[in-house]
Amino acid sequence: MAAMSEKLTENDVRKVAKLSRLKLTDDQVAFYTDQLAHVLGYIDKLSELDVDNVEPMAHPTDMTNKLRPDEPTAGMPVDAALANAPASDPPFFKVPKVLGEGSGA
Amino acid sequence: MSIDLTQATMTELRDAVADKSVSAVELTRAYLERIEAHDGHVRAYNETYADRAIERAEAVDRGEVTGVLAGVPIALKDNLCTTWGHTTCSSNILKNFRAPYNATVVEKLEAAGAVVLGKTNLDEFAMGSSTENSGFKPTKNPWDTGRVPGGSSGGSAAAVAADLCAAAFGSDTGGSIRQPAALCGVVGLKPTYGLISRFGLVAFASSLDQIGPFTHTVEDAAVLLNVIAGHDPRDSTSADPDTSGPIPDYTANLDRPIEGLKLGIAKQYMGEGNDPAVAKMIDDAIAMYKDMGATIVEVDLPHTEYGIPTYYIVATAEASSNLARYDGVHYGHRTEAPDDLIDLYSASRAEGFGDEVKRRIMLGTYALSSGYYDAYYLRALKVRRLIKNDFDAAFAQCDAIVCPTTTGPAFKFGEKTDDPLSMYLNDVYTVNANLAGIAGISVPGGFTEVDGKTLPLGLQLLGPTFSEPTLLRAANMYEKSNNFGNTRALASV
Structure with missing residues (x-):
């Protein structure tokens, strides 16, 4: 397990x-590395506390x-689901090629 | 029309429409005229719906639309979905987005007869404390236009403060209702987590987000809470009346002081970082409550100072997951001519999101990533438990905690934008209520003079989960003991 207060590097930010x-330029990587390292330095304050026997709390309610009754209800109509799509070919969303040459996969 | 919008409360306006001393159309037009005259300066609204608002008001005047808010003109933070207009979150990634459904609160408000005037500006995706992170524009503080209105719901707070609507709605993830309410001199209520349905509120951090009203008075907030509270099958985290009890009438007994009221004060909220005017506000409030017969007890909230680092791990971790949906495929901005599918995602997101949103997505992703999860995310969840335990112990001794909403009045534009951490620290008195899921309210707490300008302060009351009836009554006692909320900001506009 990585300890806190290891200084954040540009490689960490790229990863x-x-x-x-998020596609970042080299300048942005440097910019965010400085800022995030500063914020993480402050967050390191959490390591002051002994939390060994504390139950984690992911949510304020218990x-x-x-469960709801298992009764079918109407879903969103296809045209409504596609209405905001930047590119579509009803009833599909359109994206660049996923597999094969030029897919980046 | 004889009613002065710059003096009336929402409830008075509602009553005036009901007894026909003013028509809903007259009232709606009067607000639209004020928006026309002043919003170019305040910049509270992202979008207004004049034609639709007038049509709704006409339906009220014809008796076709009725309800406890019939004819009341309101504004909505632009992260609440409506089937009309745009829902942008003040983000360029959603600039052209039209929601396919209404938020549950929007449906409830319209069913009660409210007239929606428009959508208000926010820090992009509600991430910020000043509206300076809006992808579109900063909103100005109506008390001093050289200063921020607070955030993230700065547009809603400024719209109420400048009387550009009778009431407004926002969302509070770490203080985004209470902090701008304090800085704009209005009432802002963050209800208990689960009391209000989050269906149709664009998600930022789902275990922290809660919707609430901005008003000039505590009574107005109680009237609105009556309308929006309650279980919603479309939000599985909304409180179940079987376990949390039925929804009471929040306006009942509002004017009756609470006998044997016990109020807590915590030294962790009274530090040297407070502006002297803030310290005096608390002293005066405590003296007033004592005069009214309340008992004051000292409570200890030892983990208060760990709230900010805990919040900025929990909130960013949840945000990194929630904002994964903006992919340039299903809705929102899409880059031109991507190299491949991964590039489509990465370039669309890089172009569409602003700096602060990127920072938070990366911080949250880091905290959840392999090798760092235990050190950051899991540890933050454990500290979150300690913070909740602090409140549980305090509320065993008192009904509510009296504290400041912020350490001082509104700050200037640009004062905290270079250093994200200094902006985060601004939330020091508000984030813990969200982490614990408890109720909080900010009420006008008087004024301080800075550089020749009168700036408002906010008094915060924090109460246990589902303590809104007590919290609103205690807030009303304070409000009725002074006239702070009666002074309106328009003189500065």
Whole structure:
């Protein structure tokens, strides 16, 4: 497990940008590395606390597995779902080629 | 029309329409004229719907639309979905987006007869504390147009403060209702997590987001809470009346002081970072409550200072997941001529999102990524539990906590934009309520003079989950003890 307070590097930011699907220029990588390192430095404050026996809290309510009656209801009509699509060929969304040459896969 | 919009409360306007001393059309036109005259300067609205608003008001006047808000002109933060107009989140990635459905709160408000005037500006995707992160424009503080209105719901706060609507709605993820309400001198309520359906609120951080009203008075907030509260089958996190109890009438007994009211004060909210005027506001409020017969107890919230670092891991982690949906495929901005599918995603997102949104997506992705999850995300969730435990212990001793909403009045444009951390620290008194899921309200707490300008301050009351009846009554006691909320900002506009 990586410890806190390891200084964030430009390579870390490139990796995170890739995971986040954000295309950054080299200048932006440098810019965000500085800023995020500064913010993470502050967040390191959390390592002051002993949290070994603390139950994590992902959500403010205690509800679990809330189920509704299993009754079919109308879904969104295809034309409404496609109405905001930048490119479509009803009933499909259009994207560049996914597999094979030129797909980037 | 004899009613002065710059003096009336929402409830008074509602009553005036009901007893026909003013028509809904007259009232709607009067607000549209004020928007025309002043919004070029304040820039609270992203979009207005004059024709639709007039049509709705005509239907009210014909008796076809009725309800407790019949003819009341309101504004909505531009992250609440409506089937008319655009829903942009003040982001270029959603600049042309038209929602296929209405948010549940929008349906409830319209069913109660409200007239929607328009959508208000925000920090992009509600990420910010000043509206300076809006992809379109900053909104100005009606008290001093050289200063920010707060954020992220700055447009809604400014619209109410400048009387460009009778009431407005926002969302509060880490203070985005209470902080701008404080900086604009209006009432802002963040209800208990789960009390209001989030269906149709564009998601930022789903375990923290909550919708609430901006008004001039506590009574107006209670009237609106009556309309919007309640379980919604379309939001599985909305509170179930079987476990959290039925929705009460929040306006009942509002004017009756609470006997044996116990209020807590916490030293962690009274630090040296507070502006002297803020410290005096708290002293005066405590003296007033004592005069009214309340008991003041000291409570300890030892993990308060860990709120900001916890919040900025939890909120960004959730945001990184929620904002993955903006892919340039299903809706929103799409880049021209991408190399391939991955490039389509990455370039569309890079072009569509602003700096702060990118920072938060990357911070959240980092905190969730392999090798860092335990050190950041899991640790933050554990500290979140400690923060909630602090509140549980405090509320075993008192009904509500009295504290400032912010450390000082509105800051100037550009003052905190170079350093994201300084902007984050602005939320120090508000984020913990969201982490714990409890209720909070900011009410006008008086004024301070800065550079020859009168700037409002906000008093915050924090209460346990589903304590809104008590919280609103305690806030109303404070409001009725002073005239702070009666002074309107328009003199500065």
